Amino acid sequence: MISLFALLAAAVYGAADFVGGMVAKRASTLAAVVATQGAGLVLLLLATPLMLGAVVTANDVLFGSLAGLTGSVGVALLYRGLAMGPMSVVAPITAVCAVVIPLIAGLLFGERLTPLAALGVAVAIASVVLLGQDTAPGPANEPPRSAAQVAQAVRIALASGVAIGGFFVCLGQTASPAGLWPLAISRTVSVTVFMAVALATRQAWQVPAAAIPSAIACGAMDMIANGLYLVAVRQGQLSLVATLASLYPASTVLLARVVLGERLGRLQQVGVAAAVAAIVLIVSNS
DSSP states (O other), X not given: OHHHHHHHHHHHHHHHHHHHHHHHTTSOHHHHHHHHXXXXXXXXXXXXXXXXXXXXXXXXXXXXXXHHHHHHXXXXXXXXXXXXXXXHHHHHHHHHHHHHHHHHHHHHTTOOOOHHHHXXXXXXXXXXXHHTOOOSOOOTTSOOOOHHHHHHHHHHXXXXXXXXXXXXXXXHTSOGGGTTHHHHHHHHHHHHHHHHHHHHHTOOOOOOGGGHHHHHHHHHHHHHHHHHXXXXXXXXXXXXXXXXXXXXXXXXHHHHHHHSOOOOOHHHHHHHHHHHHHHHHHHTTO
């Protein structure tokens, strides 16, 4: 059941990223992030009556706030890296770091992996790298990137992955009696951070009316994915749950294939197969 929740979280995370990408095509990056995360916060607050019986401790508030900070930093750096460097380089580096950080944290917390589960984690990391490969040629009018630009994008991707991995770790440190409140705290912090950036830089943060339904859908899916991850990580091992949840690129790639008709490259097809193999290895030993 734990693995099922983690896999559902991965599927919904990937769907949210896909829809969020569609929103970003109609609005600026900052506006898309503010709209989608704000929509998720509003929808979560609507569920407040369901959380009245929760018991929130100082530890939950602390790690919920840290999750909001690391998550917002991770998202901001991810979009910055994607704007600077090739997506086929930035995306997999970020996703791999998002797997490795919780894995290291879990081992430091005393978690132990069986040989097959460890193999599954290794295959999962490889699958994320393969899923991020895009063999299709870029736009003809896209200017070539210098080695320095690519190197800087790689550094930004590494920092983004560490931050997103920290988000997974921080949520995993909250207690079950706190219910969904750590998510509410986390999302409040992240929305506040992005709104502050928008006001400080005087950037527009509104999205076109046509993109509002997609922004709401993205925010809702992101919160559902966070909730599923929270349930799974509170019952299972951080290292394995975060690994399964980090397979979200498979969902994004498959949705792009089905909805937009994008063709999967051979490496991406291998990545999908590797993701399935990793799931089998991890689930059978969790």
